[in-house]
Amino acid sequence: MGLAGVDEETIAVDDPRFPRAASGRLTGMAREIDAVSRCSRRSPPRGDTDLEDALLRALTRARERGITTVHDPGVGLIGGPEELAAYRRLDSAGRLPVRVVGFLRGDIARAGGTVFESAGRAQGRFRLAGAKFWADGSIQGLSAALRAPYLCDPGHHGDLLQPQPELDAMVAPVAAAGGQLAVHANGDAAVSAALTAISRAQDSTDDPRHRIEHCRVTSASDLDALKKAGVGVSFFVNHVYFWGDRHRDRFLGEERSGFLDPLASADAAGLRFGLHSDCPITPMDPLATIRTAVNRLTSGGSVLGPDERIGVHRALKAMTVDSAYPVHEEGLVGTIAPGMRADPVVLDGPLSAVADAAAPMPKPIRVMVGGSWD
Numbered sequence: 001m002g003l004a005g006v007d008e009e010t011i012a013v014d015d016p017r018f019p020r021a022a023s024g025r026l027t028g029m030a031r032e033i034d035a036v037s038r039c040s041r042r043s044p045p046r047g048d049t050d051l052e053d054a055l056l057r058a059l060t061r062a063r064e065r066g067i068t069t070v071h072d073p074g075v076g077l078i079g080g081p082e083e084l085a086a087y088r089r090l091d092s093a094g095r096l097p098v099r100v101v102g103f104l105r106g107d108i109a110r111a112g113g114t115v116f117e118s119a120g121r122a123q124g125r126f127r128l129a130g131a132k133f134w135a136d137g138s139i140q141g142l143s144a145a146l147r148a149p150y151l152c153d154p155g156h157h158g159d160l161l162q163p164q165p166e167l168d169a170m171v172a173p174v175a176a177a178g179g180q181l182a183v184h185a186n187g188d189a190a191v192s193a194a195l196t197a198i199s200r201a202q203d204s205t206d207d208p209r210h211r212i213e214h215c216r217v218t219s220a221s222d223l224d225a226l227k228k229a230g231v232g233v234s235f236f237v238n239h240v241y242f243w244g245d246r247h248r249d250r251f252l253g254e255e256r257s258g259f260l261d262p263l264a265s266a267d268a269a270g271l272r273f274g275l276h277s278d279c280p281i282t283p284m285d286p287l288a289t290i291r292t293a294v295n296r297l298t299s300g301g302s303v304l305g306p307d308e309r310i311g312v313h314r315a316l317k318a319m320t321v322d323s324a325y326p327v328h329e330e331g332l333v334g335t336i337a338p339g340m341r342a343d344p345v346v347l348d349g350p351l352s353a354v355a356d357a358a359a360p361m362p363k364p365i366r367v368m369v370g371g372s373w374d
Contacts, residue, residue, distance in 0.1 A: 001026070001028065001030075001039055003042040004038050004039045004041065004042045006018060006026070006030075006038065006039060007026070008024070008025060008026060011026065016031065016142075016143070017030060017031045017032055017034065017035035018030060018031070018035060019031065031137070031141050031143065032137050032141065032143055032161075033077075033134065046079070051078075051079045051082060051083055051086040052086045052089065052090055054078075055083075055086055055087065055090060056090065056095065056097070058279075059096060059097050059098050059100070060097050061284060062097075062098055062284050063097045063098050063367050063369070064364070064367075065284050065285050065286065065364065066286060066287070066345040066347075066364030066367055067098060067284060067286060068098055068099060068333070068343035068345065068367065068368075068369050069098060069099040069100070069101065069324070069329070069333055069343070070098055070099070070100045070101070071100075071101050071103070071234075071274075071276070071323070071327065072100055072101070072102045072103065073102075073103040073132040073182045073184075073213055074103070074105065074132055075087065075102040075103060075104045075105065075128070075132075076104055076105035076108045077105055080105075080108065081108055084102070084104060084108075084128065087100065087102060087126045088126065090126070091124040091125055091126040092124065094124070096124070096125040096126060097369070098125065098369055099125045099126075099333070099343075099369065100125060100126045100127075101127060101129050101327045101329070102126060102127065102128045102129065103128075103129060103130050103131055103132040103180070103182045104128060104130075104131045104132070105131070105132060106131045106132055106133040106134075106170060106171070106174070108131075109130075109131035109173075109174050109179065110131070110170065110173050110174065114128070114131075114174075114177065114179070115128070116128055116129060116130060116174075116177060116178050116179040116180070117129065118178075118328065119327060119328035119329045119331075119332065120328075120329075120332060125369075125370075128179075129179070129180045129327050130174060130179035130180030130181055130182060130210075131171075131174040131179050131180075131181065131182070132182045132183075132184065132213075133167070133170055133171055133181065133182070133183045133184065133197075134161055134183070134184040135160055135161060135167060135183055135184060135185040135190040135191075135193050135194045135197075136158060136159070136160055136161055136184070136185060136186055136187050136189070136190035136193075137158065137161070137186070138186055139186055139187070139216060139217065139239075139243070139247060139251050139252065140243055140246065140247075140251065142156065142158060142251075143158055143159075144158050144186035144187035144190060144216070144217065145157070145158040145159055145160045145185075145186075145187040145188075145189040145190040145193070146158050146187040146188060146189055146217060147187075147188050147189050148256075150251055150252070151250060151251055151252055151253045152250050152251060157187075157189070158187055158189070160189065160190060160193055164193055164196060164197070167193060167194075167197045168196070168197045168200050168201075170197075171183070171197050171198065171201050172200075172201050172202065174201075175198075175201035175202060175203045175204070175208065175210070176201070176202055176203070176204055177204065178203075178204045178205055180208060180209060180210055180211070180326075180327070181197075181198055181201065181208070181210040181211070182210070182211050182212075182213055183197065183198065183210075183211075183212050183213065184212075184213045184214060185212050185213070185214060185215060186214045186215075186216045186217065187216070187217050188217045188218050188219060188222060191212060191215055191217075191218050191222055191226075192222065192225075194212050195212070195222075195225060195226060195229060195231055198210045198212075198229070198231055199229055199231075207328075209230070209232055209325070209326050209327070209328060210231055210232070211231065211232040211233065211234055211326045212226070212231060212232070212233050212234075213234055213236070213276075213278075214234070214235070214236040214278070215233045215234075215235055215236075215261070216235075216236060216239055216260055216261055217252065217256060217259075217260065218259070218262065219259070220262075220265055220269070223262070223265055223266050223269040223271060224269055226269075226271060227269050227270050227271050232271070232272065232273065232274070232325070232326040233266065233271055233273045233274070234273065234274040234275065234276050234323070234326065235261045235263060235266070235273055235274070235275055235276075235318075236261065236275075236276060236277075236278050237261040237263060237275055237289060237292050237293045238277055238278070238282040238288075238289055238292055239260060239261055240260060240261060240292055240296050240297075240298060240304050240305070241288075241292045241297060241298055241299055242282055242299060244257065244260065244296075244298035244299070244300075244302070244304040245298045245299065245300040245302060245304075247260060247304075248298075248302075248304060257304060257305070258304060258305035258307075258308070259305060259308065260304065260305060260308075261308070262305070262308045263293055263308055263309075263310045263314075263315075263318070264307060264308045264309060264310050265307075265308060267310060267314060272322045272325050272326075273318055273322060274318055274319070274322055274323035274325075274326060275289050275290070275293060275315070275318045275319050275323065276289075276323075277289060286319050287347075287354055287361055287362060287363075287364075288361065289315075289319065290312065290315040290316060290319055290354050291354045291355075291357060291361070293309070293310055293315040293318070294309060294310065294311065294312055294315055294354065294355050295309065295355070295357045296308060296309050297357055311355075312351060312352060312354055312355045316351065320333075320334040320335070321333075321334030321335050322334075341370060342368055342370060342371040343368060343369050343370065344368050345364050345366070345367050345368070346364070346365055346366040346367075347362040347363065347364060347365065348362055348363050348364075348365045349362035349363075350362065
């Protein structure tokens with residue numbers, strides 16, 4: 001942090017990105033992407049193969065967990081443009097263990113020259129579908145943009161990372177170039193801002209299928225608006241398990257936390273939604289994510305929002321074909337049928353066991369990608 005020029009003299013006392021202890025000294029914590037990037041830019045330079053090695057470790061772990069297609073809405077977050085180049089090199093060499101649909105960091109994509117690839121056009125296992133943008137931060141970081149204040153701080157409701165006109169201007173060039181938009185939005189105010197920006201973007205395709213990532217705090221009217229606009233959602237339902245107790249008791253209160261990641265309501269509204277882990281924020285484990293969607297158990301053993309539980313097969317659909325739909329791949333992956341890509345997963349037990357939170361979790365024992373078990 002010292003090398004990055006982050007110290008008590010250079011950082012404003014009230015800068016929430018760099019919190020201070022009661023003594024007035026910086027705690028060493030950096031919150032949100034801008035603050036972390038300010039520090040990480042001074043990290044030692046990476047070697048020629050470091051990014052490739054890291055990608056292979058992560059994607060191999062994904063395959064071990066029964067994942068055959070990864071959506072990476074953060075290409076460039078760690079390695080900048082070189083991260084995309086690393087994906088391309090691995091793909092050209094036939095080394096990617098799973099398929100990857102990438103979304104490039106928005107500021108890189110807006111720099112120009114980015115070519116987006118539609119479903120079915122990629123020759124290998126990687127394709128760049130669009131770009132990722134951020135409308136707000138996180139609930140647990142008190143940086144998600146909410147319409148109503150946080151329970152623990154009645155004077156604070158978070159803020160958008162940029163004003164609406166700026167967010168509109170950020171996403172417009174990508175949509176105009178035929179790229180899909182993926183906008184991070186956790187709070188309901190951010191969900192509304194993301195939907196507004198997406199709706200104002202002039203698309204160059206007839207069926208863009210832009211999406212909002214996370215959509216944690218929202219309302220029934222927001223879900224209806226998303227459905228009407230044809231905007232997809234990928235819910236981060238793992239929040240219910242990992243942070244549900246804290247969201248209820250500290251950040252949101254009983255009512256709002258009960259509608260956290262409202263899968264049943266989204267289903268009733270007619271949304272085709274996906275589920276994700278936001279790895280490395282929570283582990284890549286689709287069966288554990290399905291169990292959370294079915295039971296809505298928190299790590300403390302409470303049921304958070306019982307009315308928002310969905311069945312095992314509806315959760316499986318969200319994790320497979322309805323996750324393929326937002327990237328135009330529902331005709332290629334997500335179901336086992338003639339003409340589909342041969343990407344099946346074999347478990348060591350019945351899928352129905354996922355519904356019983358006390359039962360041993362079935363595990364993937366064989367994973368095929370493109371007709372190959374290797």
